[in-house]
Amino acid sequence: MPTSWLEISEKNIVHNIKSIKFLLGKKTNFIAVVKANAYGHGIVAVSKIAEKNGVDMLAVFSLEEAEILRKNKITKPILILGYVFTDDLSRAVKLDCHVTVYDLEIIEALGLMRPDKAKIHIKVETGLNRQGIALKDLPQFLKLVKVHKNIEIVGIFSHFADSDNKELTKSQLEKFKKAIKICNNNGVYPQIKHIASTGSVLTMPESYFNAVRIGLGIYGLWPSLKTKLAVKEQSVKIELKPAMSWKTAIIQIKYAGNNNCVGYGCAEKTKRKTKIAVLPVGYWDGYGRGLSKIGEILIHGKRCKVLGRICMNMTIIDATNVPDAQIGNEAVLLGKQEQEEITAEEIAEHCGTINYEIVARINPLLPRVYL
Ligand SMILES: *Cc1c(COP(=O)(O)O)cnc(C)c1O
Secondary structure (H helix, E strand, O other), rough: OOEEEEEEEEHHHHHHHHHHHHHHHHEEEEEEEEEHHHOOOOOOHHHHHHOOOOOEEEEEEEEEHHHHHHHOOOOOOEEEEEOOHHHHHHHHHHHHHEEEOHHHHHHHHHHHHOOOEEEEEEOOOOOOOOOOOOHHHHHHHHHHHHHHOOEEEEEEOOOOOOOOHHHHHHHHHHHHHHHHHHHHHHHOOOEEEEEOOOOHHHHHHOOOEEEEEEEEEHHHOOOHHHHHHHHHOOOOOOOOOEEEEEEEEEEEEEOOOOOOEOHHHOOOOOOOOOOEEOOOHHHHOOOOOOHOOOOOOOOOOEEEEEEOOOOOEEEEEEOOOOOOOOOOOOEEEEEEOOOOHHHHHHHHHHHHHOHHHHOOOOOOOOEEEOO
């Protein structure tokens, strides 16, 4: 038995993909974002589920992730969102990956690879100020790309900085349209045009163009509370079902008197006679140290507070309110147990971060069971 494990609901992932596909309609291509080990859900299993359920393309961050997918017989087109170093470009092309490009070094290196065909998506800067080529540099860039007959500009894309911010999003949308126009004016017609991700897909149909990149929604999570409320307000009918649960089992039960130190640094003292349960999960597994003294974990459907600091491999909790808790009993770190539920949002709030980081940082070595 593993010290802790993830249960991933295939049914919920399929439900989320189908619900989003319904929202998109038939004409919009679905690019499933499976970077970061599919946000902790398992890159190979999720990609197989996505492929089986009508997703058109997969997006990863790195060439290494693309290699894992090809090794596991994923045949759909793969877009590498990150940077492929010039030395590695031939590997990317051999795996039939679409490469994100925004600088000429990559174009020159790809050009040298003829007759091998290279498929690229141009990333344009519209307001995030991360990856991307500025609009003013685009005409010259296109001219130089067109010199290389083996390079095919398959796509053009950009990324929103904050889809809850309507002003900024609108200005990014306008810049993106302008970029497409610049392409067309230079005789370049990328087939796949995409800027929207989960947040904008849920709230802004005008951002779809003919493809969207969806990560978080597949896993049944909302990008923000603001997005969730906006969707409700627009009376868009969509239910996202979280796909991940994280479970472990109690490895010791003991009792401490009042005013006893618990854990490293004596960061917390008992305030009563306390029933203590020890769990074999810690920050190495991805149960962050930010949860020290405030996190809650379910046993027999009851919330038990973390006592003291999270350790590297263990966590100590207060099981005083669960008199029948015993060694070997299941404890739920994330997900439902009986009538209670711990959400990724709750954990994120305790850690001062977002649900994305909570699921993405769960140790990839933990076993994932698909149900
Ligand atoms: C991660 C990522 C996405 C997916 O975003 P979600 O909010 O998870 O849907 C889309 N596009 C790019 C460029 C990304 O890096």
